[in-house]
Amino acid sequence: MSTTKRGYSLRRRLLSRTALLLVAVLLLLSLGAWRYARQAADYSYDRLLNSASLSIMEGLLVRNGRVDLDLPYAALEMMQLAPDDKVFYQVRNPQGEWITGYDDLPQPETFEPSDKPFFYDARYRGEPLRFVIQSKRLTEPAVSGWVQVTLGQTLNARRELMVDILYKALLALLGLMLLALAALWFGINRALDPLSLISRTLKQRSAGDTEPLAQTPIQEVSPLVDAINSYHRRLLDNLEAMKTFIADASHQIRTAQSATQAQLDIASQTNDPATLPQRLDTIRQQHLQLTRLTNQLxxxxxxxxxxxxxxxxxxxxxxxxxxxxxxxxxDHAHRDIDFAYHCDLPHCSLPADRVSLREAVRNLLDNAVRYGPDDNQIDLQLVAAANGGLDIIVDDRGTGIAPHLRRQALQRFSRLATEASGSGLGLSIVQSVAEAHGGDLFLENSPLGGLRARLHLPGGST
Amino acid sequence: MRMLLIEDNQALADATREYFLNLGHPLDWAGSVEHAERSLSFDDFDLLILDINLPGRSGYQLLQSLRAAGKRIPVLILTARAEIDDRVSALDLGADDYLVKPFDFRELAARCRALIRRERGDASNELQFGNLTFNLATQSASVDGRPIELRPREVQLLELFLKNLDRVLTKDDIANRLYTFDEAYTPNAIEQALTRLRRQLADSSLIIKTIRGLGYLAHVDD
Structure with a gap:
């Protein structure tokens, strides 16, 4: 169909939106994984750093009233767990003076010595390092106060561990996402399957196929099948009505044409010119009827x-x-018909189709003139209907239509009188117009003695 | 009266010409808008009978260009389409009347007469309505050449109707034109004048219909 957009595919939209959502989730989760990996790496290596520094602290001793360090081998052994990393240490006495190790290690900006280790990050010799300061309060008479052991380590092992954790987490997440997308793709295809089946079935059907589509057990698709079937039924009904109408119309037109043709043939073969005027008059009448029939059709x-x-x-x-x-x-001024109009309503505006409403009312008036006596009285009224809306009423003083024939009178091509002047379409036109406006056409007894045609139009009069 | 028929169906055109010739009115015929424009450029016509569906340019286009050029010649439209939209647009475009095909020649002739009457209304003093003659200068009327006797009010009433043929006049319309503001009148007085006028015009082509609840409508049946 022409309204189909090239890029608008249900499948593609569903997939792309879900993928977008998944990517967002993946980003969030990656952020979380990255934080977790960093924390885990920090946690492990901080403990290592802490143990090593404690072990160095063990090696502190007071000798001759001075603090001295006997660097324990175990401490260095411990640091071997991160073979690619460099380690720097420093020991200071309670006076804050350097005792041993590297004397230019960076110090934290604010530091209060306490029993707990103090961790901080700093750069040293062009490399980022993780440091820990371990403090111990000495209470010997010669030396009292806080001795400090500072131990720093480069970050290679930490990074390696972090990257390792992150990489594994991301790999798992990515796999999960791809799995979800695949499941979605499969699910969407399965969900859209009934639609393709319906379109395939519809394509294979011939236009005249009267069978409805087979019902589907799928809850979401069955309204569509119902709608298609109901539409199909209405189309078939319309087609049937159209066939009947065409058959009726052809019958009417061809009959009138045959009659004219016959009269023309006889007139052209006649030997008696005196009969010509009468024949011509007959032909004229038949032609007029054909004209009216055409107009009404x-x-x-x-x-x-x-x-x-x-x-x-x-x-x-x-x-x-x-x-x-x-x-x-x-149009009928030369006839002795008495016309009257009556409308008491202050405002008579109503939603309507002007063209078809004109046609309907004109038909009602024409009928009243056509089927009424020469001294007919025709009253046109516009009144408020009892149940809301407006009633257009055409009364006449003709012979009317017997109640049991009224239903028949509304049907197409049903002429009640054998008199040839009617097309059998007039009232049917009026009824079609009434129905198109959501109203109805009623045939009743007129107080004038003839027929009352009441065209009801619903809708509040404004 | 001289008329130009613009119609592409030759059989219909020939029949129309013959019919009008029998009535004593010459009818020129053009088969297309281009042809019609040539005829219009060097001849004067009292009326155009214009078919809408023409080969080449349509009747609407001719009508539009005529009106755009300020030509007020009466135009009667012939259309095969019965939809009222067509008629409404024809009148909107400046047509004076329309007939839907197939039409009755008598109807066509009557409509043409009515249009020409309307156009000549002010030009000549003596107006012809079928067998009724009305003289604007002397304010007198005659039917089949026999003068009819009318009182001043009835003459006014007749003139009012003749100037508003085929239109509905309400009692108020009539009272406003026939009586000055100070003059007292009763609806009865109008009824009486009308009754007498109708009696005098009984044999004429002018019919004055009463539409109860709406007003009066005068129609020339010729």
Whole structure:
């Protein structure tokens, strides 16, 4: 179809959106994994650093009133666990003076000696390092106060551990995501499968296939199948109605044409010119009837077509009726028909289709003139309907239609009188218009003695 | 009266010409808009009968260019399409009347007469409505050449109707034109004048219909 957008695929949209969501989740999780990996690496190597520094602290002794260090071998052994890293140490006496190790290790900005180790990061000799300061309070008479052991280590082993943890976590996450996408792809295809099946089935059907689509057990798809089937049914009904209509219409037109043709043939073969005027008059009458039939057929087609396509907009029904009655009086001024109009409503605006409503009211007036006596009385009224909306009423003083024939009178091509002047479409046109407006057409007894045609239009009069 | 028929169906055109010739009115025929424009450029016509569906440019286009050029010649549109949209747009574009095909020749002739009457209304003093003649200068009327006797109010009423043929006049419309502001009148007085006028016009082509609840409508049936 022309409204299909190239890029608009349900499958692609579902997939791309889910993938986007997954990527966002992956990013969040990676951030978490990265933090965790760093913490885990820090935790492990800080403990190592802590143990090593404690072990160095063990090697401190007071000799001759001076603090001295006997560097324990175990401490260095411990640091061997990170073979690629360099280690720096420093020991200071309670006076804060350097005793042994590297004397220029960076110091933390704020530091209060305590029993707990103090960890900090700093750069030394162009490399980032992790340091720990281990303090111990000496209370010997000769030496009292805090001795400090500072131990620093480069970060290679830590980084390695962190990267290792992060890499494994990310790999697991990525695998999980791909698995989810694959499952989604599979799921979407499965979900869309019934749709493809329906379109394949519809494509394979011939236009005249009257069978409905087979029902589906899938809950979400069955409304679609129902909708397609109901649409299909309506189309078939319309098609059937159209066939009947065409058959009826052809019958009517061809009959009228045959009659004209026959009269023309006889007239052209006649030997008696005196009969010609009469024959011509017959032909003329038949032709007039054919003309009226054609007009009504076209009007009917127009009304039906408009009811499908036109939207209703508010029009002044009172003004419309006055105009139509004026036209009708003008066209039949030479006849002895008495016309009247009655409308008490202050405002008579209603949503309607002007063109088809005109056609309907004109048909009602035409019928009243056509089937009424020469001294007919035709009253057109616009009144508020009891159940809301407006009633357009056409009364006449003709012979009317017997109640048991009224339903038949509304059907297409049903002419009640054998008199040939009617097309059998007039009232059917009016009814189509009424239905297109959501209203109805009623045939009743007129107080004038003839027929009352009441065209009901729903909708609040404004 | 001289008329120009613009119609591409030759059979219909020939029949129309013959019919109008029998009535004593010459009818020129053009088969296309281009042809019609040539005829219009060097001849004067009282009326155009214009088909809408023409080969080449459509009747609407001719009508539009005529009106755009300020030509007020009466135009009667012939259309095969019965949809009222068509008629409404024809009138909107400046047509004076329309007929839907197939039409009755008598109807066509009557509409043409009505249009020409409307156009000549002010030009000549003596107006012809079928067998009814009305003289604006002397304010007198005759039917089939026999003068009819009318009181001043009835003459006014008749003139009002003749100037508003095929239109509805309400009682108020009539009262406003026939009586000055200070003059007291009763609806009865109008009824009486009308009744007498109708009686005098009984044999004429002018019919004055009463539409109860709406007003009065005068129509020339010729």
């Amino acid at each position: 076209l009007a009917h087609a127009m009304v039906v077509h408009r009811s499908d396509t036109q939207s209703l907009e508010p029009i002044d029904i009172d003004a419309l009726l006055k105009q139509l009655l004026t036209e009708c009086v003008r």
